[in-house]
Amino acid sequence: MHRFANPTRFIKLADRLIPWTAAAMVILFAVGLYYALVASPADYQQGDTVRIMYIHVPSAWMAMAAYASMAVAAVVGIIWRHAVADLYMKAVAPLGAAFTVVCLATGSLWGQPMWGTWWVWDARLTSVLILLFLYLGYMALVSAFDDQQRGLRAGGILVLVGSINLPIIKFSVDWWNTLHQPASVSRLDAPAIDPSMLTPLLLMTGAFMAYFTTFALIRTRMEIQRRKAEAMRISQAMGT
Numbered sequence: 001m002h003r004f005a006n007p008t009r010f011i012k013l014a015d016r017l018i019p020w021t022a023a024a025m026v027i028l029f030a031v032g033l034y035y036a037l038v039a040s041p042a043d044y045q046q047g048d049t050v051r052i053m054y055i056h057v058p059s060a061w062m063a064m065a066a067y068a069s070m071a072v073a074a075v076v077g078i079i080w081r082h083a084v085a086d087l088y089m090k091a092v093a094p095l096g097a098a099f100t101v102v103c104l105a106t107g108s109l110w111g112q113p114m115w116g117t118w119w120v121w122d123a124r125l126t127s128v129l130i131l132l133f134l135y136l137g138y139m140a141l142v143s144a145f146d147d148q149q150r151g152l153r154a155g156g157i158l159v160l161v162g163s164i165n166l167p168i169i170k171f172s173v174d175w176w177n178t179l180h181q182p183a184s185v186s187r188l189d190a191p192a193i194d195p196s197m198l199t200p201l202l203l204m205t206g207a208f209m210a211y212f213t214t215f216a217l218i219r220t221r222m223e224i225q226r227r228k229a230e231a232m233r234i235s236q237a238m239g240t
Contacts, residue, residue: 059103059208063210091222100135141158
């Protein structure tokens with residue numbers, strides 16, 4: 001993958017992949033929403049409220065996955081000085097923040113009828129809220145510098161420091177006594193969820209992953225093109 005650190009090669013790769021990931025996104029959303037809203041049964045305890053899970057869980061997974069990918073890009077950017085890695089972080093941060101907002105909003109919609117409240121300072125909820133602040137903090141920090149490269153470097157350091165929050169989110173329900181239910185899918189034994197509900201959950205997760213991949217490629221390509229345009233303007237100004 002070293003060769004795709006070259007911006008021109010990355011753009012060519014993105015141009016080839018985007019139509020396929022976009023098509024996968026549309027198909028998976030269509031099939032996943034059908035299974036989630038029509039084909040899957042209502043839960044015997046939660047009723048139709050359980051359908052919120054098909055948005056809430058994938059958005060939570062993608063909020064963490066997006067930040068994890070930013071942490072990897074931060075390491076690559078700091079050690080190997082890859083411009084594409086820095087621009088990838090900048091491109092992906094709004095996507096990760098959006099996933100986190102959807103996760104928190106749908107969690108509140110589920111929590112009100114199940115727990116009787118919109119919000120509790122539960123370990124899982126609080127750590128996910130901190131994740132949102134990390135996304136927002138990164139975007140604010142990158143924009144605070146006149147020198148974009150310095151801003152991207154500072155943002156990368158913040159991402160690496162904030163990555164310690166990811167295992168806290170993952171294991172918070174195991175480490176502390178929380179209202180949030182423990183893992184039902186990612187278990188060492190069989191998933192503790194009926195196949196009729198697991199199928200739409202996995203389809204929607206695939207749809208969210210395809211959405212993220214598509215727009216991560218699009219936004220990173222845009223950042224590269226914006227960087228090239230700025231470099232050309234500076235070059236022309238210096239020449240003048």
